[in-house]
């Protein structure tokens with residue numbers, strides 16, 4: 001769909017605004033909105049506030065004030081038409097006198113749907129589906145996964161040496177990657193509602209699993225820490241049980257059961273931080289949506305590999321991933337990947353539509 005360059009730039013900015021709100025909005029979507037004044041200049045910006053707070057459009061309208069009249073609202077998700085904890089955004093846009101609304105993703109739920117119709121009925125021009133894929137793969141991903149699959153989005157994050165080792169033969173795994181990469185991991189954690197590890201990692205590494213700044217101070221908002229510990233191996237002294245953040249020790253028998261448990265708790269974005277055994281269980285079940293792999297320019301030659309047994313015995317059965325992004329990270333390399341297909345092994349991996 002072709003829209004003017006000013007609106008494309010505003011949509012890119014709206015995606016950024018939504019992304020900056022990730023980790024604070026669940027179970028609501030992380031939406032971004034930009035109001036362009038009638039002359040095309042940016043009049044206001046907004047993003048979804050924590051549950052109960054204003055939606056992105058309302059925040060952007062408040063920032064724009066009278067400059068919204070005759071202007072264009074550019075929003076990553078179709079404005080809602082229903083009254084939940086806040087009023088309908090479609091009505092707020094009509095009252096503000098906006099002449100045109102440009103939307104990336106049409107509202108998929110019946111409850112909040114009908115915004116575009118309501119706007120059109122009031123004489124507002126509406127464009128739906130503008131750069132929809134980009135918005136779906138960005139900050140709206142966690143919420144859309146919830147709507148479509150009734151489970152949280154799963155980001156699997158792993159740090160490995162060039163030969164794919166996640167720990168040395170003696171079990172030590174601290175400082176595989178450099179400072180810049182470790183800081184990036186804390187920023188990634190902050191965008192998630194829960195951080196998950198298996199009992200193996202919790203027992204071997206005793207991680208705290210909190211979001212910390214460069215000086216090691218814990219952030220105010222912390223994701224739920226989750227240890228999947230089916231046999232009760234986690235010692236009472238484990239650092240993950242300290243009072244720095246809430247913690248769930250789950251006995252869930254399978255990744256799907258764990259995700260159902262987390263979904264019930266309004267978790268919409270999970271960071272799966274290992275280890276190789278639990279990661280293999282998620283991958284084999286087709287429950288990884290994205291992988292963030294940090295590769296350090298080091299070789300160990302021995303030690304656990306980044307993923308455990310996937311039940312794949314032939315190259316034709318390899319689990320394929322699509323490379324989304326490759327970024328240098330200090331001396332390391334960060335790869336963002338998405339599983340695409342799985343032709344063999346224990347179970348088939350879900351193909352993203």
Ligand SMILES: NC(=O)c1ccc[n+]([C@@H]2O[C@H](COP(=O)([O-])OP(=O)(O)OC[C@H]3O[C@@H](n4cnc5c(N)ncnc54)[C@H](OP(=O)(O)O)[C@@H]3O)[C@@H](O)[C@H]2O)c1
Nearest residue numbers: 159166167173198199200201228229230274275277278281
């Ligand atoms: N470099 C990195 O990024 C990184 C990250 C994490 C870990 N590591 C390294 O990985 C090593 C630990 O590996 P690991 O494989 O033992 O860790 P893990 O995957 O964290 O833990 C494995 C354990 O998780 C439990 N589990 C719970 N639900 C499961 C399920 N559905 N399927 C399979 N297992 C499930 C199992 O124990 P129960 O049956 O008792 O519950 C299993 O033995 C350590 O050396 C650590 O340093 C490295």
